[in-house]
Amino acid sequence: xxxxxxxxxxxxxxxxxxxxxxxxxxxxxxxxxxxxxxxxxxxxxxxxxxxxxxxxxxxxxxxxxxxxxxxxxxxxxxxxxxxxxxxxxxxxxxxxxxxxxxxxxxxxxxxxxxxxxxxxxxxxxxxxxxxxxxxxxxxxxxxxxxxxxxxxxxxxxxxxxxxxxxxxxxxxxxxxxxxxxxxxxxxxxxxxxxxxxxxxxxxxxxxxxxxxxxxxxxxxxxxxxxxxxxxxxxxxxxxxxxxxxxxxxxxxxxxxxxxxxxxxxxxxxxxxxxxxxxxxxxxxxxxxxxxxxxxxxxxxxxxxxxxxxxxxxxxxxxxxxx
Numbered sequence: 418x419x420x421x422x423x424x425x426x427x428x429x430x431x432x433x434x435x436x437x438x439x440x441x442x443x444x445x446x447x448x449x450x451x452x453x454x455x456x457x458x459x460x461x462x463x464x465x466x467x468x469x470x471x472x473x474x475x476x477x478x479x480x481x482x483x484x485x486x487x488x489x490x491x492x493x494x495x496x497x498x499x500x501x502x503x504x505x506x507x508x509x510x511x512x513x514x515x516x517x518x519x520x521x522x523x524x525x526x527x528x529x530x531x532x533x534x535x536x537x538x539x540x541x542x543x544x545x546x547x548x549x550x551x552x553x554x555x556x557x558x559x560x561x562x563x564x565x566x567x568x569x570x571x572x573x574x575x576x577x578x579x580x581x582x583x584x585x586x587x588x589x590x591x592x593x594x595x596x597x598x599x600x601x602x603x604x605x606x607x608x609x610x611x612x613x614x615x616x617x618x619x620x621x622x623x624x625x626x627x628x629x630x631x632x633x634x635x636x637x638x639x640x641x642x643x644x645x646x647x648x649x650x651x652x653x654x655x656x657x658x659x660x661x662x663x664x665x666x667x668x669x670x671x672x673x674x675x676x677x678x679x680x681x682x683x684x685x686x687x688x689x690x691x692x693x694x695x696x697x698x699x700x701x702x703x704x705x706x707x708x709x710x711x712x713x714x715x716x717x718x719x720x721x722x723x724x725x726x727x728x729x730x731x732x733x734x735x736x737x738x739x
Contacts, residue, residue: 422472423508425501427542442497446553454550457521457534459571461612465519467538467588469579473515478538478578478588479507479679480519480632482568484596485553486529489639492593492671496520497548499672502698506673510694512680518544522551523594526564526606529554533567533610535575561650565598566621567606573628575611581631589682590632591675595639597653625657635661635678637709639668665709670702674709681713 434440441447445454453459467478483492496503507516517538524532531554536547572590580586602624604615628634636654654662665674677691686694688710695703 423504423541423544425505428501428545431542431545442549443494443551443553445550450552451530453531453534453552457536457547457550459533459535459575459611460609462535462571462575464575464577465535465537466577467517467519467579468577469515469583473517473540475514475584476540476579477513477516477586477679477683478519478576478580478632479513479516479675480521480538480572480576480588480590481675482521482523482535482572482590482592484524484563484594485522485551486524486563489594491668492639493520493522493548493551493553495669495671497545499669500545500548502700503672503676505698506676506694507679510676510680510685512676512685513683516540516679520544520547520551521568522553523563523565523568523592524554525562526567526603526610527599532564532606533571535568535571561596561647562599563594563596564606565592565594565596566600566602566619566624567610568592569598569621569624569628569634570602570607570619571611572632573624573630574613576631578631587629588632589679590628590634591637591678592634593637593639593671595647595650597650622657633661633682634658635663637663637665637671637674639671640664640666660713663709663713665705667702667705670705670709673700673702673706677706677710678713681710 435442467476469476483489485493507513517540519536519538521535526532531552534551539547578588580588598621601618601620603618607613607615636658638651663674665671673695680686680691681688692703692707695706
């Protein structure tokens, strides 16, 4: 996937139609949906692809997966309203070449009906359609854990990126939430929600190491969310990801934060330049973004060799590296 080009005019026309007819931007969820939309259901999906094309010869895959439980349920609504600004910074400001965006959602596989939703990598207005199909479940188990490890498993074993295979360039994966993952990927949950036959559990550290072969992984934690100020949760993610944990004090600044993080990673800007760009496009998020990204290291990690092909049931230990 990843063909076509984004049109702000098409987005604006769709928003205008919804406003005129009183239709929600998340009509699928707001209509009472209790199962994943077929376009976002990961069960049985072989692979989600970010491929180069004549239109987009240097694709940059960017995946954004967010918690839709509890107080985090507003995240996709913020993303939807600010999508043109995100695309504008990535493309018009030159932060990333040929960006392919994927949106998805994470819940709790121990209790939620829809604990994992994964869209396609898109470069046109179909990314807005994927956002609109997400079920905003609003549940969660209440125990400070969500199934991020299940999302990591899918992204590690069910994505294919030309940026990695052809250029040795990892994609970007942003997880947005305020809770911890479960300690391990569970075979029963993988079978039920993805369809793979996993022989044994995988520790979250091991699946993260596998995932980091193909993605630079960031965790954005809104400090004002339900568990956003919990020091144990913050320390846990910092142990996993180090400086690639981003504390954000204004949830409305999430799109700008993602865009500037990519711009920094691609070495297209420095932080001061990115904050100037925000002011230039009329964003008021500069102060929050500046505080959030000041501790984040800049520059793209070293080029990596494309990973070996992994079968759907192969385990990877935490010691395996390319």
